[in-house]
Amino acid sequence: EDQVTQSPEALRLQEGESSSLNCSYTVSGLRGLFWYRQDPGKGPEFLFTLYSAGEEKEKERLKATLTKKESFLHITAPKPEDSATYLCAVPQAPGGGNKLTFGTGTQLKVEL
Amino acid sequence: SAVISQKPSRDICQRGTSLTIQCQVDSQVTMMFWYRQQPGQSLTLIATANQGSEATYESGFVIDKFPISRPNLTFSTLTVSNMSPEDSSIYLCSVVSGDGYTFGSGTRLTVV
Numbered sequence: 001e002d003q004v005t006q007s008p009e010a011l012r013l014q015e016g017e018s019s020s021l022n023c024s025y026t027v028s029g030l031r032g033l034f035w036y037r038q039d040p041g042k043g044p045e046f047l048f049t050l051y052s053a054g055e056e057k058e059k060e061r062l063k064a065t066l067t068k069k070e071s072f073l074h075i076t077a078p079k080p081e082d083s084a085t086y087l088c089a090v091p092q093a094p095g096g097g098n099k100l101t102f103g104t105g106t107q108l109k110v111e112l
Numbered sequence: 113s114a115v116i117s118q119k120p121s122r123d124i125c126q127r128g129t130s131l132t133i134q135c136q137v138d139s140q141v142t143m144m145f146w147y148r149q150q151p152g153q154s155l156t157l158i159a160t161a162n163q164g165s166e167a168t169y170e171s172g173f174v175i176d177k178f179p180i181s182r183p184n185l186t187f188s189t190l191t192v193s194n195m196s197p198e199d200s201s202i203y204l205c206s207v208v209s210g211d212g213y214t215f216g217s218g219t220r221l222t223v224v
Contacts, residue, residue: 099145
């Protein structure tokens with residue numbers, strides 16, 4: 001069964017203090033790994049899709065990387081507006097439809 | 113990427129009643145997904161809705177409790193029936209879009 005584990009569960013950073021969030025996955029035949037940002041009471045907002053080990057994608061202060069077992073979301077010089085829950089997800093293996101399996105998320109708080 | 117309009121954004125309902133949630137997509141899509149996000153938890157797939165066929169429900173979710181309508185390729189509804197306080201959650205619809213999945217803004221349901 002596909003599994004996605006995120007760590008840490010919660011992270012508190014000072015503004016400008018860079019850090020990384022981890023997403024470990026177990027899936028038969030990775031067909032992509034997705035990162036989302038979710039603000040309280042809102043739906044997840046798409047950030048990145050990664051398909052193969054070694055791939056990297058960047059958007060403003062965020063950079064996502066992928067290995068064969070895990071993905072990292074690096075946050076460089078974060079600002080308070082980066083505070084949110086960050087979710088990663090993988091599509092289920094072929095035959096499982098296009099369903100996503102989500103991790104439990106990392107709740108990020110960036111303070112002044 | 114697709115844009116999803118989800119209604120209502122929130123509701124407070126009496127136990128034993130039903131609530132129907134609507135999702136309208138600005139483009140035609142084959143599959144629509146319905147998720148539940150219980151307080152402090154990640155997203156759990158309820159069912160996958162294809163136009164012209166019955167929805168496919170995940171383990172633990174049944175049609176009598178969560179009937180789904182998919183009358184055309186841009187619209188779907190999820191009904192939460194005979195509600196109890198345990199149904200208090202955020203309900204989200206989602207579609208495959210572009211390089212990932214797009215989510216509606218969510219319906220925050222509180223059952224009292």
